Amino acid sequence: MASTVPDPVTRRAPADANALAAAVWPQGAHRDADGRLVVGGADASALAARFGTPLYVVDEAGVRARAVEAKAAFDRAAAAVGTDVTVYYAGKAFLSGAVVRWMTEAGLAIDVCTGGELAVALAAGADPARIGFHGNNKSADEIERAVAAGVGTIILDSEAEIARVADAAANAGRVQRVRLRVNSGVHASTHEFLATAHEDQKFGVPLGRAVELGTRIRSYASLDLLGLHCHIGSQIFDAAGFAESAERLLAAHAELARIAPLPELNLGGGLGIAYTEDDDPAPIDELAERIAQRVAETSAALGVPVPKLAFELGRAIIGRAGITLYTVGTVKPVPIDGGVRTYVSVDGGMSDNARTALYGAAYSARVASRTSDAPPALVRVAGRHCESGDIVVDQEYLPADVAPGDLLAVAATGAYCWSLSSNYNHTPRPAVVAVRDGDARVIVRGETEADLLARDLGLEASDAVAAPVRGETA
Structure with a gap:
């Protein structure tokens, strides 16, 4: 049995179809x-x-070890340029109560992007102050829940969210720390649907408006601008895109920092892994070192202190x-x-x-x-x-x-x-x-088929009283 197809074959034939490529399979497999x-x-x-x-x-041991390794790599890189770093686990990669506990025990913060992910993180015991809340269309309810829970940072994804989060924080009598997500214009070398920093996409605000909107955020007594944020894409194998994006963001960061302290720069995530034996991502310590070095060099050229760094890693830890x-x-x-x-x-x-x-x-x-x-x-x-x-x-x-x-x-x-x-x-x-x-x-x-049937209210007896569903009043 063998395929003999006319279209291009992109995979190399292995000498042994039983062999497990060490970089692809779980450690120790x-x-x-x-x-x-x-x-x-x-x-x-x-x-x-x-x-x-x-x-x-x-x-489990592989996930825990990778989380520790990633945090240590970024800690060393940040220390080498005289700053600190927060490493978040990006929950969208895979989130469960057990995973939240593995990550927090490894010293990572938790990144969520919906009310559901926030609920899992909180239920698993994550410190709300070490949670970052993303999302391009957070509902009023999600914002209010995040503020009430004491979420450490809400990432403002649009101009409209500035007032929404400010109002929710003011109504709760809190000062909410926020970041502003900015499109740096740097495109990750990946599938077009994964490249999330170019201008024609749903996330963030244009780089050219970062100073203006950052200044507006500071006009609200209920908001504390922690820093700028950018995410350039996913499945990225080298540091070049991160370094270029950091350099562009730091120009806006420097303008805002000269007006008032701006402690942090969050460069997002997107570090890649090997899915096949042909994939060759750079080691995580090498990536961390190169990114931190470019941040330090650019900060020095702009005459501003090296900011505290933050990164959000998901696939690179659990994939x-x-x-x-x-x-x-x-x-x-x-x-x-x-x-x-x-x-x-x-x-x-x-x-x-x-x-x-x-x-x-x-x-x-x-x-x-x-x-x-x-x-x-x-x-x-x-x-x-x-x-x-x-x-x-x-x-x-x-x-x-x-x-x-x-x-x-x-x-x-x-x-x-x-x-x-x-x-x-x-x-x-x-x-x-x-x-x-x-x-x-x-x-x-x-799940079981019984789980699927249990949600289908049309399968109930015709004379039964339907249970309330979302949006109905009981």
């Missing part, structure tokens, strides 16, 4: 003596048998530590013009990993339940949904004898998979299991 994948000391086949598939698996397990259901060779494409269909898909459909994201996959002496064969891993675009891995080399019933593992799914999951085609979302030292525990319960 390996195969046992029987060829089964082991993650966090746990046998993937045993996990699938116990919890079912699809199944998200997170290497590599996660895998998704699937069961192969169908292997289908499909004749196409000039060749054959082999589809390996699994029991999940775009409902548990939307990134391939959204961004054309590339992933790595391996048969997890065994090894094979069969030669590598080019395949496309497809999902089970009624969409032709429901692709999990567009191109991958698996053993040519991959067959129904095999357990398939997709690497680097710790970020933006569960958080983007859906019930498309009435598919229950999978559980999330944390593994550590061979032990496994569910940290997010998987």
Whole structure:
């Protein structure tokens, strides 16, 4: 079995289709003596048998270690240029009560962008003063809840939010610390939908208005301007974009700092990870050092103190530590013009990993339940949904004898998979299991069909009184 397709093949054929690329799979992932994948000391086949598939698996020790490593790298880089740094965990990558506790125990602050994420962070015990609240369209209720909870920083994403947050803080009798999100005009070298600092997009305010709006923020007694904020995109492999963005923001920062103290500069996040063996992101300590050095050099040239720095890391901390397990259901060779494409269909898909459909994201996959002496064969891993675009891995080399019933593992799914999951085609979302030292525990319960039916009030008896829903009065 092998695909012989006419379109460009972008993946290199491996010498061994059983091998696990060290930079892609969770730290310490390996195969046992029987060829089964082991993650966090746990046998993937045993996990699938116990919890079912699809199944998200997170290497807890790997996440914790990466969080500590990231904080230490930025702490060293900041200290080297005479300043401090706050490292936030970007909850949008994947947020749960357990993850919040892992991050806070590692010394990270928490970044949220909805009322729901804020509720999870607070319920998990995060210090409100160490929470940053993002969002381009925060509701009045979300703003009021954030102010009342004592959220450390609200990021103002638009001109309109200045008065909204100021009024909420004044009504609560508080002075609310805020940052102003600014578009630096620096574009990340990534998919266009992920490049979030260019001018024609929904986030932030133009760089040319930063001083004007910063001055307006300072006119409100209920607001305390902590600094400027920028986010240039996602899945970024080097420091060049961050350095250029920092230089541009610091010009506006310097103007505001000459009028009144402006203690901080938040450069956002977006550090990338390796999804395939061809990806080569720079080490995090190297990135931190280069960014901090450019900030220091630019600050000196502008004659202002080096500001305290802040960064928001999500994927870079949790992405590599996660895998998704699937069961192969169908292997289908499909004749196409000039060749054959082999589809390996699994029991999940775009409902548990939307990134391939959204961004054309590339992933790595391996048969997890065994090894094979069969030669590598080019395949496309497809999902089970009624969409032709429901692709999990567009191109991958698996053993040519991959067959129904095999357990398939997709690497680097710790970020933006569960958080983007859906019930498309009435598919229950999978559980999330944390593994550590061979032990496994569910940290997010998987849904059942009963959960889906319970929300459908149209399935109640016709003479039953409908329960109130959002927006109704009981």
